[in-house]
Amino acid sequence: MSLLYPLGLLALAAWLVPLLIHLARRHQYAPLDFAALRWLRARIRPRQKIRFDEWPLLLVRLLLLAALALLLARPLLHGGAADTHPVTVVAPGLDGTALRGQDAKGDWRWLAPGFPALADAVPASPSPLASLLRELDQTLPAGAPLTVYIPDPIPGLDGERPRLSRAVTWRPVPLAPAITRAATLPAVQVGAGSADAEQRVLAAIQRAWTNQALSPARAADSAPDDGQLGAWLAAGPLPTAWQAWVQEGGSVLVAPGAAGAGWTPALRDAQGAVVLEQRQEGSGRLLRFSAALSPTELPVLRDPGFPRQLLAVIAAPAAPTLAPAATQAPLRGAAAPLPAPRELAPWLLALIVLLFALERLMATSPRRGAGA
Amino acid sequence: MSRTAPIAIPADVRSRLKALRLLPRRARGAHGIGQHASRSRGAGLEFAQYRAYEPGDELRQIDWKLYARSDRFFVRESERESPITLWVLLDATASAGQRDRARPDWSRLDHACATAACLVELALQQSDRFGVIVLTGEGVQLVPAGHGPRQRDRVHLLLRKVQASGRWPAVTALAPIWERVQAGDLLVALGDGFDEAGIVLLERLAAARREVLHLQLLTAEERDFPFTEGHRFRDPETGEELLGDGRAIRADYLARFDTAQRALQARLQSSGIVHATGYLDQPLDQPLRVLLGAGGGA
Numbered sequence: 001m002s003l004l005y006p007l008g009l010l011a012l013a014a015w016l017v018p019l020l021i022h023l024a025r026r027h028q029y030a031p032l033d034f035a036a037l038r039w040l041r042a043r044i045r046p047r048q049k050i051r052f053d054e055w056p057l058l059l060v061r062l063l064l065l066a067a068l069a070l071l072l073a074r075p076l077l078h079g080g081a082a083d084t085h086p087v088t089v090v091a092p093g094l095d096g097t098a099l100r101g102q103d104a105k106g107d108w109r110w111l112a113p114g115f116p117a118l119a120d121a122v123p124a125s126p127s128p129l130a131s132l133l134r135e136l137d138q139t140l141p142a143g144a145p146l147t148v149y150i151p152d153p154i155p156g157l158d159g160e161r162p163r164l165s166r167a168v169t170w171r172p173v174p175l176a177p178a179i180t181r182a183a184t185l186p187a188v189q190v191g192a193g194s195a196d197a198e199q200r201v202l203a204a205i206q207r208a209w210t211n212q213a214l215s216p217a218r219a220a221d222s223a224p225d226d227g228q229l230g231a232w233l234a235a236g237p238l239p240t241a242w243q244a245w246v247q248e249g250g251s252v253l254v255a256p257g258a259a260g261a262g263w264t265p266a267l268r269d270a271q272g273a274v275v276l277e278q279r280q281e282g283s284g285r286l287l288r289f290s291a292a293l294s295p296t297e298l299p300v301l302r303d304p305g306f307p308r309q310l311l312a313v314i315a316a317p318a319a320p321t322l323a324p325a326a327t328q329a330p331l332r333g334a335a336a337p338l339p340a341p342r343e344l345a346p347w348l349l350a351l352i353v354l355l356f357a358l359e360r361l362m363a364t365s366p367r368r369g370a371g372a
Numbered sequence: 373m374s375r376t377a378p379i380a381i382p383a384d385v386r387s388r389l390k391a392l393r394l395l396p397r398r399a400r401g402a403h404g405i406g407q408h409a410s411r412s413r414g415a416g417l418e419f420a421q422y423r424a425y426e427p428g429d430e431l432r433q434i435d436w437k438l439y440a441r442s443d444r445f446f447v448r449e450s451e452r453e454s455p456i457t458l459w460v461l462l463d464a465t466a467s468a469g470q471r472d473r474a475r476p477d478w479s480r481l482d483h484a485c486a487t488a489a490c491l492v493e494l495a496l497q498q499s500d501r502f503g504v505i506v507l508t509g510e511g512v513q514l515v516p517a518g519h520g521p522r523q524r525d526r527v528h529l530l531l532r533k534v535q536a537s538g539r540w541p542a543v544t545a546l547a548p549i550w551e552r553v554q555a556g557d558l559l560v561a562l563g564d565g566f567d568e569a570g571i572v573l574l575e576r577l578a579a580a581r582r583e584v585l586h587l588q589l590l591t592a593e594e595r596d597f598p599f600t601e602g603h604r605f606r607d608p609e610t611g612e613e614l615l616g617d618g619r620a621i622r623a624d625y626l627a628r629f630d631t632a633q634r635a636l637q638a639r640l641q642s643s644g645i646v647h648a649t650g651y652l653d654q655p656l657d658q659p660l661r662v663l664l665g666a667g668g669g670a
Contacts, residue, residue: 029604029615035467035480035564036594037607039628040614040621 001077002341008072011065018061022054057362064355071348076341082141089115089136090149091156092123094173099149111136111148129156133330137164138337151175152325162330165337172325185210186251186315189224190217191242193234198293201301202231208307224250229314233293238286247282251314258288266313269300276313287313379489379531385656386493392657392664394494396456396558396583408456408500422446457517458495458502459553460488460527462534463563463570465509466608469536470564472591472652483589483652484562485531490656491560492527494664496520503552504530507563507570509538511545514552539609540567549573555581560663562587565636575643585646585663588636592653594629597622 003009034040089111090096096118100108109115111132112123133148140146142165152172188206190199194217203214220239224230230245230252232238238246238254246252260279266287267276275298279286291297300306381389396408425434425445435448468481488504495502496519503517504527513534515526553559561574565588578584593599599618606613633649640647650659 029602031604031606031613032599033467033470033608034593034605035470035566035608036625036629037605037610037612037614038566039625039632040605040616041624041628 001075001344004074004076006073008074009069011069011072014065014069015062018058018065022058054362057359060355060359060362064352064359067348067352067355071345071352075344075348077344078339078341082143082339084141084144086145086147087136087140088147088149090118091129091151091154092127093151093175094149096122099173111150115139127156128158129154130158130160130162130328132156133162133164133168134334137166137168137330137334140166140337141339142166142336145169147171148330149173150325150328153322154325154328155322157321157323157328161328163334164330164332165334167332168330170325170329184227184315185311186227186229187212187215188253189215189228189230191230191232191234191239192217192219194231195233198231198233201293201295205307205310209311224252226250229253243281246284246286248284249282250284251287252284253287253289256289256291256293258286260286263288267309269303275300276310278313379485379528381486381489381493381656385490388655388657389490389493389660390497392494392660394456394458394491394498394500394558394664408454408498420449422448455498455500455519457554457557458491458500459517459557459559460491460502460504461549461559461561461563462488462504462506462531463540463561463567464506464534464536465538465540465563465567466536467564467566469608470591472593474592475652478652479536480564480589480591480652481534481536483650483656485534486656487562487587487589487650487660488531489528490660492524494660496524502527505549505552506530506534507541507546508534508536509541511541512548514548516552517557540569543569546573549577553577553582556583558583558585560585560587562589564589571636571639574640574645578643578645584644586640586648587659587663588647588649589659590649590651592651595651597625597629 085107087107087109088100089109090099091111096108096110100106100118108118110118110120110123111129112127113132115132115136116123129150137146144166146164146166147169149171150173152174154172187210188202190202194202199214199217206212206214218224221241223241223245226249228250230242230250232242232252233255235255237259238252242250242252263277263279265274265276266278267274269275274290277288277290279288289298293301295301303309422435422438423446425447429447433447433449435446438444438446438448462481462484464481464484468484469479471477471479492502492504499519501517501519502523503515505512505514513530515523515530518526559577559582561570561584563570565571565586574584574586597618599622601619602615602617604613604615637647646663648659648663650656
């Protein structure tokens, strides 16, 4: 047992109050009619004996104050019998009731923020399962067996494979992922004023990507569609409409030597020379080749792998979010969860209420009124 | 304090009262027929004296045998037995309100009133005249002397109204006592006897040929001083207070109180006042027996 706020015990100084009241009450004598007063001698004062008349009541009052002081000090109870009953968690999306079956007594929970009981409403589906697993592992007392029902493939992973402090019974349940993302390849949209040679190169790249022809060039006042790669290779500044489109998240290929600072290399050739540079512009970006877009000026264009390399720059593949559940079984070796000390405040509150009721009962009992 | 209940004399006390008699030593009845020696002389059984014949005396009162011997007319006189007048003087100053903690519903005044009722019963038995004088802080209340059961009711009516209050009244307020209590009357004073003015009054009454009996009524606490703890003692008349530890001051108090009581007895005795002491935890008639037994001379 320890105290979170030991200074709260200073409240025990309040013990002085009932003690002093109790002692002070002793010195108040009720006047007693005595006609033969003249034969009493006043020399001898009554002895100020420290005597407690109603020590049960005093004791209860002191106990009450002690309990209040202890409540202020916020006692914690360490150790004790940790609750190591088995826990089973079910990832959202799985059919919890079916998995549970007839096991009505076990502690079944959702693997969701707060770990609600299985009987509660099904939580919203997308949740960081790996992170929740780590949290649950640290929340449960050491030694509590943990069973995890997880969809296969498993979503909600993050950078590291879950590493837990205990052995986990890993139960993958085959479940088709809810969302299948269709991979979309960008289409090049050429702006007006591009040279034919450049258009031929772009058309070749487009054909390498999607095996489709280049769409007709667009004028300065019509920006490319979303998902396209704009190409404004004409000299001069970018048209206003195109600039606005870039600001909103588009990617535009501009002529080499375009003005501006903050260009960073995006693609290098085999010799390590920078071929493509990019620059953030709002939430979009500008791209420029290091030389004019022709095989003579830019030999890397002759490389058969160039369209793929460019595609990796233009549309970087999304990080994987699904993995086969069998490969993601948690590792052992994390630090064991610290045993959570138990707060005694509820018990103390109950004790205080009881003591207060007892004190009132004793203080207002008719027997005491008659005695006093 | 509301004393609405009629003053009831307990049955055992009432039965023992029958054995008691008011027998004054000096008090003499004046007129009427009663049980006490009287100063009025005339025809009767008890021989008193011979006196010379005076014109106007009845001839049948002349003692003819004496005339035969002495050749002079003598009139034979005998004493008559007449009733006396009993006055009960009740001290109802604030100190009369004191009561024992053991019996909080019985004050000194209650005891005094019950004793007064006993005395009235005695007087009624003997066909004596009786009256009651109550001394409170406001002055004197009294029932003029009379006789008969209706007089007793009048006395009870007064006794029931009495409330203990105030201090001993001034001498000027005591004039009704001197007006009412005639020389030769019997006066029984009931009270605590702590008031110096009260004792002086009794001494002066005794000196003025009233037969005075003093029945001092004390509480058991004044006699025993059973206090073992600290108390704030308060004089009900002066309001003076004294803080004292009962155990520590007990011996000193008892010695001083005993000395004072002896001094009071000696003083009363020297004035010819018969004195007895009754306590609130004793039967009503116990001090009366002492008082009247001694006073009557039996």
